[in-house]
Amino acid sequence: MKEVIAVIRVNRINQTKKALLDAGFPSFTGLKAMGRGRKSVDFQVMEAMEQSGSLSETPDILTTIGQGGRLIPKRYLSIAVPDERVKKLVDILIKTNRTKEAGDGKIFVLPLNNVHRVRTGESGETALDEMAV
Amino acid sequence: MMMIKAIVRPEKANNVMKALFDAGYPAVTKIDVAGRGKQRGLKLGEVVYDELPKVLLIVVVPDNDKNYVVKSVIDSAKSGSKGSFGDGKIFVSEVEEVYTISSGIKEEEAA
Numbered sequence: 001m002k003e004v005i006a007v008i009r010v011n012r013i014n015q016t017k018k019a020l021l022d023a024g025f026p027s028f029t030g031l032k033a034m035g036r037g038r039k040s041v042d043f044q045v046m047e048a049m050e051q052s053g054s055l056s057e058t059p060d061i062l063t064t065i066g067q068g069g070r071l072i073p074k075r076y077l078s079i080a081v082p083d084e085r086v087k088k089l090v091d092i093l094i095k096t097n098r099t100k101e102a103g104d105g106k107i108f109v110l111p112l113n114n115v116h117r118v119r120t121g122e123s124g125e126t127a128l129d130e131m132a133v
Numbered sequence: 134m135m136m137i138k139a140i141v142r143p144e145k146a147n148n149v150m151k152a153l154f155d156a157g158y159p160a161v162t163k164i165d166v167a168g169r170g171k172q173r174g175l176k177l178g179e180v181v182y183d184e185l186p187k188v189l190l191i192v193v194v195p196d197n198d199k200n201y202v203v204k205s206v207i208d209s210a211k212s213g214s215k216g217s218f219g220d221g222k223i224f225v226s227e228v229e230e231v232y233t234i235s236s237g238i239k240e241e242e243a244a
Contacts, residue, residue, distance in 0.1 A: 002229070006234075007162050008234065031164055032164075033162050033163060033164045034162070034163040034164075035160075035161060035162040035163060036159055036160060036161055037159070037160045038159055038160050071150075071163060074162065076162060076164065086230075090230070090232055093232075093234070094232060094234050094237045097234045098234050098235060098237055099235065100235055100236075101235055102235055103235070104233070104234035104235035105234045105235075106160075106193070106231060106232065106233060106234065107230075107231070107232040107234065108134075108136060108193060108228045108230070108231055109228065109229045109230035109231075110136065110226055110227065110228055110229065111227060111229060
């Protein structure tokens with residue numbers, strides 16, 4: 001079993017929930033998180049540059065005007081899935097969240113030793129929610 | 134890759150974030166959480182605080198950088214030079230795969 005953690009844009013959460021449901025991943029845990037990525041950008045400088053048009057001429061400059069790292073609101077999803085469904089889940093997450101801009105987020109796949117269902121006390125793969133599509 | 138989850142004091146969170154940034158690990162996810170430790174919360178006279186506010190910071194780093202990042206977090210999250218109860222915990226777990234959504238590709242160790 002694996003735990004798939006996705007940190008995605010706030011405005012993509014509804015699309016993602018729907019896509020996951022359609023693909024048979026109904027269960028997930030969601031959190032509101034703040035985050036910053038590898039590229040941190042001084043927003044005021046960037047805005048000023050965008051207005052003056054110099055941003056399109058020198059796109060490389062974005063990495064050099066980094067500031068103390070401003071935090072951006074994100075949504076954090078944690079989904080437990082059996083090994084064989086990881087690939088499908090990752091594909092769906094990438095497909096629904098990809099705008100090709102920096103800031104789309106990250107997906108992490110972590111090993112998960114065991115799962116217990118509190119209601120019945122079962123453990124292992126049978127405790128995972130599976131919805132056949 | 135390794136996922137480092139650090140639970141720190143809220144007032145130390147900015148300090149830790151800055152230390153990580155300066156150490157070259159700008160990518161962090163921050164979540165506000167509440168919890169208690171083995172001191173069973175905080176007792177002030179008659180009042181018991183069962184759940185204390187903390188901040189959960191999540192950083193994913195290459196295997197080789199793990200010790201360095203853990204050390205930077207410890208140094209920046211400690212209160213006083215000796216540290217005290219409630220400074221928090223750091224958990225390290227293995228990450229098998231990392232994907233960047235914008236490019237859609239799987240990250241390799243070097244990232």
